[in-house]
Amino acid sequence: MKLKLQSPNTSSSTKTQNVIDDFQPRINPEIDARLTTFIEANPRSVEYYRQLITENPERAVRVIMLSRMLRHEDQMRLVAKQLPIARKWAEETPGMIQRIEERIKEVAPGLRDRAFVREAMRQKARMDFRPVAAAR
Numbered sequence: 001m002k003l004k005l006q007s008p009n010t011s012s013s014t015k016t017q018n019v020i021d022d023f024q025p026r027i028n029p030e031i032d033a034r035l036t037t038f039i040e041a042n043p044r045s046v047e048y049y050r051q052l053i054t055e056n057p058e059r060a061v062r063v064i065m066l067s068r069m070l071r072h073e074d075q076m077r078l079v080a081k082q083l084p085i086a087r088k089w090a091e092e093t094p095g096m097i098q099r100i101e102e103r104i105k106e107v108a109p110g111l112r113d114r115a116f117v118r119e120a121m122r123q124k125a126r127m128d129f130r131p132v133a134a135a136r
Helices: 011-022 029-041 043-055 057-092 096-103 109-128
Strands: none
Touching: 029 043, 043 057, 057 096, 057 109, 096 109
């Protein structure tokens, strides 16, 4: 179903309308096949969620958000373990703190620790796999 915007005369709303019209969710065939198999193996769960969505949509939203919240908390527990190690490595490497901070300056404050760990790991991987110049 296409959404209609109130003022289609402006150029920005036309661009927004085109984005809405062109939106197609990305589907990973491998994951989709695994999901289909899981759904077929769990018909009672599928029926439960369908009924939950139709009869109690607010509860359905809470169930979905609960799984996202638990995943986020798991990620943050891992970051809490990794952050001191990443900070220590970055402090020992000249200029690394500034480089990482520059890369993550646009990240939301609540996600900065996670972004710091991720960027520190990327920088370390780049350093570890940098080709050694041929000695002459």
